[in-house]
Structure formats: structure tokens, C-alpha cells
Amino acid sequence: MRLEHRLVSLLAALSASACIPDPGPNGLVVDFTSGSFDLASFANARGASSTFDPRGATRVAYSSAGPHEFTGVEAPGPWDLSRSDLFALDVGFDTTTTLTRIVVFFCFDEGDRFDNYASQGDLLVGVAKPRRLNVPIPRASLEVHGTANWANVKRVEIRLVPIEEGADHPDAMYLYGLIANVSSRPQVILAFDDGNASVYALAYPLMSAARIPGTLYLNGHSIGDTPTKMTLRQVRELYAAGWDVANHTIDHSRLTQPGMIERSDSTATFTVNNPSVDAIEVHRGDLLRIQGADQPEYDGPQVVTGVIGETAFTFRVAGTPRAAATGWISTPLLQADVIRSKIVQQTEWMLQNGFTRALEHFAYPQGYFDDEVVGVLRDLGFKTARTVNVEPFSTFIWPNYSGLADPYHIPALTLFSATRSASVLADVDAAIAVGASLHIYGHGVADAPASTEEMPTAEFAALVDGLRSRRDAGLLDVETISTWRSARTP
Numbered sequence: 001m002r003l004e005h006r007l008v009s010l011l012a013a014l015s016a017s018a019c020i021p022d023p024g025p026n027g028l029v030v031d032f033t034s035g036s037f038d039l040a041s042f043a044n045a046r047g048a049s050s051t052f053d054p055r056g057a058t059r060v061a062y063s064s065a066g067p068h069e070f071t072g073v074e075a076p077g078p079w080d081l082s083r084s085d086l087f088a089l090d091v092g093f094d095t096t097t098t099l100t101r102i103v104v105f106f107c108f109d110e111g112d113r114f115d116n117y118a119s120q121g122d123l124l125v126g127v128a129k130p131r132r133l134n135v136p137i138p139r140a141s142l143e144v145h146g147t148a149n150w151a152n153v154k155r156v157e158i159r160l161v162p163i164e165e166g167a168d169h170p171d172a173m174y175l176y177g178l179i180a181n182v183s184s185r186p187q188v189i190l191a192f193d194d195g196n197a198s199v200y201a202l203a204y205p206l207m208s209a210a211r212i213p214g215t216l217y218l219n220g221h222s223i224g225d226t227p228t229k230m231t232l233r234q235v236r237e238l239y240a241a242g243w244d245v246a247n248h249t250i251d252h253s254r255l256t257q258p259g260m261i262e263r264s265d266s267t268a269t270f271t272v273n274n275p276s277v278d279a280i281e282v283h284r285g286d287l288l289r290i291q292g293a294d295q296p297e298y299d300g301p302q303v304v305t306g307v308i309g310e311t312a313f314t315f316r317v318a319g320t321p322r323a324a325a326t327g328w329i330s331t332p333l334l335q336a337d338v339i340r341s342k343i344v345q346q347t348e349w350m351l352q353n354g355f356t357r358a359l360e361h362f363a364y365p366q367g368y369f370d371d372e373v374v375g376v377l378r379d380l381g382f383k384t385a386r387t388v389n390v391e392p393f394s395t396f397i398w399p400n401y402s403g404l405a406d407p408y409h410i411p412a413l414t415l416f417s418a419t420r421s422a423s424v425l426a427d428v429d430a431a432i433a434v435g436a437s438l439h440i441y442g443h444g445v446a447d448a449p450a451s452t453e454e455m456p457t458a459e460f461a462a463l464v465d466g467l468r469s470r471r472d473a474g475l476l477d478v479e480t481i482s483t484w485r486s487a488r489t490p
């Protein structure tokens with residue numbers, strides 16, 4: 001399994017943790033998580049069910065006894081959705097099975113009548129289903145039967161339907177909410193991490209000529225440190241030109257450590273997933289907290305029983321010994337107070353240098369996070385935190401309302417040396433089609449890239465040009481992280 005796949009599995013496993021529905025200044029959330037209103041579950045055949053689940057969502061599942069044509073829930077209104085040309089369904093799944101689709105009905109009649117309604121019947125057909133995502137539903141994509149009355153929607157029905165009749169369909173659907181009245185103007189955020197010198201030398205002139213501001217996620221300790229990094233004067237120039245300077249920790253410390261666990265009898269071995277880079281600073285007897293494992297017996301506090309070189313350690317596992325198992329976990333290398341210090345020191349660096357516009361915005365070094373890191377950011381008052389996103393999951397993590405449902409797990413499209421402007425612009429066009437936000441980030445630009453992290457200058461120029469022409473055509477806005485977020489805060 002490739003490293004990126006492992007990382008994404010980890011991110012996917014963790015992404016269900018925190019949720020702050022944020023539909024924007026005029027937004028409305030039909031909330032399926034509170035259980036505070038009467039969700040009527042239904043099914044046309046025996047065995048289907050919907051329950052309020054400990055995961056914090058309404059769980060809709062088939063039983064193994066079929067066949068069923070559909071199962072689902074209805075949420076009673078009425079709602080005024082007349083200002084909404086776009087909806088987002090906040091939904092998750094247990095498995096990536098592709099045997100089901102989602103059908104949404106907006107009903108304009110009382111009771112069970114289906115005379116006047118609008119529906120969309122092909123949501124999530126043929127795509128792998130992640131643990132959680134926002135599915136965009138443009139109003140224009142809905143098929144209207146009878147007469148629509150968007151100012152008085154009487155109820156919403158959401159159904160889980162097998163793609164093939166009689167197929168085995170083990171899906172369970174978790175409904176978090178239906179977000180309405182969101183902005184339909186797509187926004188692109190173009191960011192660079194780590195403050196590399198080529199951003200000033202090559203990216204900035206191109207973006208400046210196109211009147212496109214960028215966002216820098218910086219580490220104060222490295223600014224001006226070496227010829228490969230920007231100087232403080234250069235960062236000041238970009239900030240004065242409208243670029244945001246946001247937090248990426250003072251020294252690029254990884255705030256959590258993903259790795260693989262293999263079990264043998266009652267002992268498990270944890271191995272970091274990039275041993276050429278990372279050493280484990282733990283000792284025998286240390287207490288570590290493991291979270292995000294795909295098998296529950298590994299979650300929670302664990303005592304280190306042995307250290308194997310610099311890249312692995314062992315711990316005992318409770319329960320019945322069994323065959324070796326593999327899972328992905330995240331264990332903090334750093335204590336919460338150290339995590340906090342790495343972030344706060346960067347905030348202080350930003351304050352000292354007058355970079356105040358984007359103080360509340362963060363990007364996880366190397367994209368790694370866990371619940372403890374998110375908790376520290378929340379506690380410090382951060383409003384967004386951006387992670388990374390890699391194939392193949394990006395094809396279904398987005399297009400979505402990146403960061404609307406969960407501002408601490410904003411995914412972003414990465415610019416590599418092999419990335420071509422045409423593929424990025426295809427994603428931009430997909431965002432335009434559904435009114436989604438798209439976060440793009442890179443590390444640098446080079447005429448002849450010497451590292452996979454540098455995008456070829458010609459390709460980056462074509463990307464900037466594509467963004468400029470779409471912006472000038474009124475199709476999208478290119479924003480910095482602070483303006484993007486402030487547009488979404490009441």
C-alpha cells in the first residue's frame with residue numbers, strides 16, 4: 001500500500017470527529033445530528049431501519065434480510081428554501097461499497113402525498129463512498145414534478161436505494177445534515193506552504209500580474225534562514241500586496257505520528273510510515289495515546305514495552321491473542337503543551353511582524369492531525385485548519401464544500417512537479433459546476449523542478465492564467481484564507 005493511501009485512510013478515519021455546520025451568513029442547516037425533532041424512518045419492506053447513532057448522526061441501514069427497494073428518513077419542515085440555488089447533503093458511510101445511490105425529495109405537499117415535489121435520484125452513483133463528505137445538489141439539477149413552492153417546503157426525504165435491483169447492499173448511511181442557502185459562487189484559494197524562495201521569485205510575479213492574491217502558511221524559524229527560503233522583507237512585500245500569512249507552526253514540527261501496527265499474539269509493533277525521515281522519541285515504559293486505529297483494541301493509552309531502533313516500538317494489546325493484524329494509527333509524538341507551544345510561538349512571530357490578517361488560520365505540517373491537535377486549535381480560537389489531500393480519494397472528497405461542514409479538516413489539492421495545469425483546471429471547472437470551494441496548495445515553482453514538490457513554472461503560469469480568465473468571466477473568485485472564511489462567518 002502506498003504511503004499516500006495510508007495517509008488518506010488515516011485522514012478518512014479521523015474526519016468524522018468534529019463537525020461545525022457552517023452554511024454561511026444566510027445559511028440554514030437541517031440538522032440530523034441532534035435527534036431533537038421527530039425523524040420518521042420508513043422502508044417499503046421488512047428489515048430496514050433508521051436509528052440515532054452514537055457516531056452522532058442518524059444512521060439509515062438495510063438489514064441483511066432483503067430485498068428492499070429503499071430505506072430512508074423524512075425530515076418534517078416547513079422551510080423557506082427559496083434563496084437556495086444549491087444544497088449540500090452532509091453524509092457518511094461505513095464502507096466504500098458502490099452498490100447504492102441516494103435519492104433526495106423536496107416535497108411541497110402535506111402528508112404522504114407525492115403530487116408536487118422536486119427530486120434528484122442519482123447522487124453518489126458509481127463512486128466509492130467515504131466516511132463522510134458533503135454532496136452538492138444544485139437546485140437546477142432537481143427534476144420538478146407538479147408545482148414547486150420553495151418558500152414552503154413541507155418535508156425532505158432522503159432515501160438509500162440499491163443501484164441494481166435485488167443486489168446485496170450492505171450500506172449504512174449516516175445523515176448529519178442538509179445545508180441550504182449556501183453561496184453558489186465558487187471560490188479558489190491558492191496557497192503555498194513553508195515559505196520557499198521560489199514563491200517570491202517565480203509564483204508571485206505571475207499571480208501579481210493576474211491580480212490573484214495568495215496565502216502563505218509559514219514557519220517563522222525558517223524565514224530568512226537559508227537561501228532557499230523567503231526573507232522577512234519578501235514576506236512583508238507579499239503581505240502588503242494582499243497575501244495572507246497564516247500559521248504552519250514555528251518550526252514545521254509534525255504534530256502527530258501516523259504509522260502501521262502489526263500484531264503478534266499479545267504484542268503489537270508500531271512502525272512509523274516514513275522511517276527515512278522520522279525517528280520515534282519514546283522510551284520503554286512511556287505512556288502513549290493511540291487513536292484512529294481501524295481496530296478498536298489499539299485505541300487508547302498504551303504502555304511502550306520495547307523500542308526497536310528509532311522507527312518502531314512495541315506495546316501489549318488486551319484481548320484474546322490472534323493472528324497478526326494491520327492498522328493505521330496516529331500517536332502523538334508531542335505532548336499537548338508542546339503542540340500548543342509550537343503553534344503559539346508562530347502566532348507570536350506573526351504578531352511581532354504585523355501579519356495579523358490570518359492569525360486564526362492553520363495548516364497541519366505534512367497534513368497530519370488527530371483529535372488532540374484539533375482540540376488545541378479549537379481551544380486557541382483557530383477558525384480553520386487545512387490538511388492535504390491525495391489521490392485517489394480526492395476524486396470524491398471533493399468537489400464538495402471544503403471546510404463548510406468541518407473547518408478543521410479542510411482538504412486541499414496538491415501541486416507537484418508532475419501536476420499539469422489542465423488537470424487542476426478540470427477540477428476548478430468541476431467546482432464551478434457545483435459552486436464548491438477548492439483549496440489548492442503547493443510548495444514552490446521551478447523552471448526545471450529538482451524536487452517533486454516544485455511545479456514547473458510553465459504549468460503554474462497556465463494555471464494562473466486559467467484562474468484569471470475564469471475570474472474575469474465572473475465564474476469564480478480567488479480568495480485568501482481570511483477573506484474566504486470571513487465570507488462564511490455570520
Ligand SMILES: [Zn+2]
Pocket residue numbers: 193194248252364365366
Ligand atoms: Zn509544510
